[in-house]
Amino acid sequence: MSSAVLEGQVALVTGASRGIGRATAVALAGTGAHLVLTARSQGGLEETDDLVRAAGGTATLIPLDMVREADQLDMLGPSIVQRFGRLDVLVHAAGILSRLTPAAHIMPRDWEESLAVNTSSTWRMIRTCDPALRVAPAGRAIVLTDRYAEQPTAYFGLYSAAKAAQAHLVRCWAAEVEQTPMRVTLVDPGPVATNLRWAAFPGENPLSIRQPEEVGAAIAKLLAGSPEHGATLRI
Template sequence: MNIRPLEGRVALVTGASRGIGAATAVELARLGAHLVLISRTQGGLEETDDSIRGLGGSATLLPFDLTKEGDELDLLGPSVMERFGRLDILVHAAGTLGALTPVSHITPKDWAEAVAVNLTAAWRLIRTLDPPLRASDAGRAVVLTSGRAREPKPYWGLYGATKAGLEHLTTTWAAEVANTPLRVNLFDPGAVATRLRAKAMPGEDPTSIAQPVDVAPRIAALCLPDEVRSGEVVEAA
């Protein structure tokens, strides 16, 4: 029996061209959702779209740099409302490692880039997508985070600080929508073989850790209409 609990639902995924974002988008499509895919690279989005179409699913592709579109990002929510009338699912998987360096060596350029990708983009997404998510009868938002936000480690100060800010912003949003059908959670995937992980741990054997397809079902589960948790940091392990 083919069970598609997200049939007819609309899901928007950032960072959808590769890694966890792409794997999650494909999993949501497998469960029946129509996908709105966002990433900077058109080619990567087309690869994800091919995988989705291979499952018989459908997707809308939006090549979009969340850090450089400025106020144009504010038009995303109204555009979603105009086309679909609501947004049922948001998975914000886009992120950057930034520079692994002593805090005293962080440059203004590295700081600005990491904050833009890991924190400011999330604020802008929440700002523009809160209305269409509230318009759903079971809106679900999942924001990817990292244990570095709660467990400081030498040289990871820039990444950890932006993720800590992301966690605070997201859990505050969850508290603010507590009396609505919208459920907002953070997801910590742990060690997963992604490009970001390879950059941080260049000598690590990627086959020795989890793959994006391993954690995608856990993220998709947080997007189901019967999910009741909100304001939590859900860990893969």
């Protein structure tokens, strides 16, 4: 991908310390955009930063726990605009499986954590990023979704409920900005060899499914073009 595709733009990637978030950050490093990377793990972010720099990119790291420091998300968008003058891209890759359990056995703490990371963080990201993305020349937002958001499956109720709420919220957001230059897209990458996937299917051979790097490259390609607005893309 040409290094000038997103030259001068600013891209925010959540969940950037590992998995698809990290892979997307590395893929975007070759587009010319300056990256703002956030995740809970400082060490993981620093490892991603090393990979981004090796790929010729630049990044600003913001360690942030979306559960314990949720209120700080509200200032993320304005802080980025204050520092860099703009925000053009959001890739919201942060997510958590929590526990696989019968619906009747879901514990309050697990319920609250799943909703906080999978749903409430999306609401907060929309609130904090929407003003800047609306005024960007070609604002882009990609939010990762999962087939379990649409396919009720035994023992996945905790995860599915949170991801379904997230997906509906993002689709509503897309409808609200339809008359602007913004593009808002849900992306379902299918089975990918991430920690979240391993937690759900620990016996699965990770080499038998897609790798995060392939998905990251596909997301970067989408952002370099004009992703279908309001759709759920399976890449």
